[in-house]
Amino acid sequence: MHETRTPLDETDRRLLAALQRDSQITNDALGSQLNLSPSQAGRRRQRLEAQGYVLGYGARLDPEALDLAVQAFVQVQLSTHGPEQGKSVTRLIETRREIVSAWTLTGEADYLLRVYCEDLGALNRLIHEVLLPHPAVARVQSQIVMDQPKRDTGLPV
Structure with missing residues (x-):
């Protein structure tokens, strides 16, 4: 459980922005940037981590270097909307490595999935052998990413 969150001041925001740019930044470098x-700087970082502003640290990997040539967004529409169907689809999503993130939505689609696959055949198998056969799934629609002019960035702090 996280400590009670205190309001962020400008230095906290600058610290969080620096951590988003480089999660391995040292306290020396962080202190230098923040005066x-x-x-x-280390105590502020620890406080922000303890209060849950920082959810974790990780490396950004190059999908192409990992032979993940196809990125796609897949919209999933459910046939029925009971709690069990939602739990069942969520369990399925959690088991699939190629699904790297998922959102529930308002509108026509119930889920939006971001997937990385090694090729179009793998994307086709995910859709036709995994998602569509699921009893709660009525419809699947995919959009293949052609280019990504803006890479994922940190949150606007």
Whole structure:
């Protein structure tokens, strides 16, 4: 459980922005950027982590270097909308490595899935052998990403 969140000041926001740019930044470098001592920067970082502003750290990997040539967004529409159907689809989504993120939506589609596959055949198998056969799924629509002019960025802090 996280500590009670205190309101962010401008230095906290600058610290969070710096962590989004480089999660491995040292307290020395962080302190230098924020005009704080390394220990002050470290304490602020620890407080923001403890209060749940920072959810975790990770590396951004190059999909092409990992032979993941196809990125797609897949919309899934359910046939029925009971709690069990939603739980069942969520369990399915959680088991599939190629589904890297998922959202529930308002509108025609119930889920939006972001997927990375090694090729179009793998995307086809995901749609036709995994998603469409699921008893709660009525319809699937996919959009293949041609280019990504703006890469994923950090949150606007």
